[in-house]
Amino acid sequence: MQNKFLAVIHNKKRRDIPFENLLFARVIDKQCHIYLVGGEKLSVFMSMEELEIMLNSPCFVRCHRSNIVNLQHVVEVERDFIMSNGEKVYIRRGDSVKMKKLWENSEFVWKGHI
Helix, strand or coil: CCCEEEEEECCCCCEEEHHHEEEEEEEEEEEEEEECCCCEEEEEEEEEEHHHHHCCCCEEEEEEECCEHHHHEEEECCCCCCCCCCCCCCCCCCHHHHHHHHCCCCCCCCCCCC
């Protein structure tokens, strides 16, 4: 059975983050910044490759070498992903058309709720 949450260690405690609460993640120098519904941001130590393996769901897409988004929380795709919290998440150069088609053809097009 597939996990529907991301298990991380934050402040020396295990946190189980339901997939639907994860907006996007950005990794900089093995520090992963996880942005959650409600404005919370967690910083944990893991690589993008580790995170990608843990987020084993079609709702997550790696859109840049340092960014993964949850398609359930994308409200628009321009040059970048526009997230439900208003943040922009960078899409690698040349992939914005492909990412827009992926999002539009997915079951995850934003409907204002999950």
